[in-house]
Amino acid sequence: MKIDPERLRDQLRKQIVNLIQIGWRGRIISIGYDQAEKEINKGRKGFLILATDVAERTKRNILRLFKGDYFEIFTKEELGSFIGKKNVGLIFVPETKFGLKLKSLIKQFLDLEGGSVNCQR
Numbered sequence: 001m002k003i004d005p006e007r008l009r010d011q012l013r014k015q016i017v018n019l020i021q022i023g024w025r026g027r028i029i030s031i032g033y034d035q036a037e038k039e040i041n042k043g044r045k046g047f048l049i050l051a052t053d054v055a056e057r058t059k060r061n062i063l064r065l066f067k068g069d070y071f072e073i074f075t076k077e078e079l080g081s082f083i084g085k086k087n088v089g090l091i092f093v094p095e096t097k098f099g100l101k102l103k104s105l106i107k108q109f110l111d112l113e114g115g116s117v118n119c120q121r
Contacts, residue, residue: 005112012109016073017082019102020049020091024083029093031083033058036092040066046094047103051076054089062090071106 023029030039036048040062048070050059063070079088093099 009109009112012105012112016102016105016109019098019105020079020082023093023098023102028096028098029091031085031088031091033062033090036062036090037065039092039094044092044094046092046099047071049073049079049091049093049106051079051089058089069103071110073106073110 020029024031030036039046045068047068048062048066050062050070050072051074052072053075054072074082076087076089079091080086082088093102
C-alpha cells in the first residue's frame with residue numbers, strides 16, 4: 001500500500017507543530033534570540049529552528065555563536081502562531097530525547113518538501 005506524499009507531509013507538519021507546542025508548554029525549548037543566546041553561552045547542546053524570513057543580521061549573529069545544526073523551516077508568523085505569540089524568529093531545542101525526536105521529524109519533513117537538509121553543520 002502506497003502512502004500519499006502530500007498526506008504524509010501534512011502528518012509530519014502536524015507532529016512537528018505539536019512537539020513545538022509541547023516543548024513550549026513544558027519549558028523545554030527556548031524562544032527568541034536572547035533566550036537562545038543564554039542557552040548557547042551556558043554550553044547546552046542542541047539545535048536551532050530558524051524562521052525562513054528571519055533577518056540576515058540575526059541569522060549571522062546567532063550562527064557566529066552557535067556551531068551546531070540548524071534548520072530553516074516555517075515563517076516567523078507560523079512559528080509564533082504555534083506557541084501563541086505574534087512572531088518568533090528562532091527556537092533553541094536542547095539535545096534530549098524530545099529534541100532528537102523533533103530533529104528527526106524535521107529532517108523527514110524537509111526531505112519530503114524537496115528541500116535539502118543543508119542547514120546542518
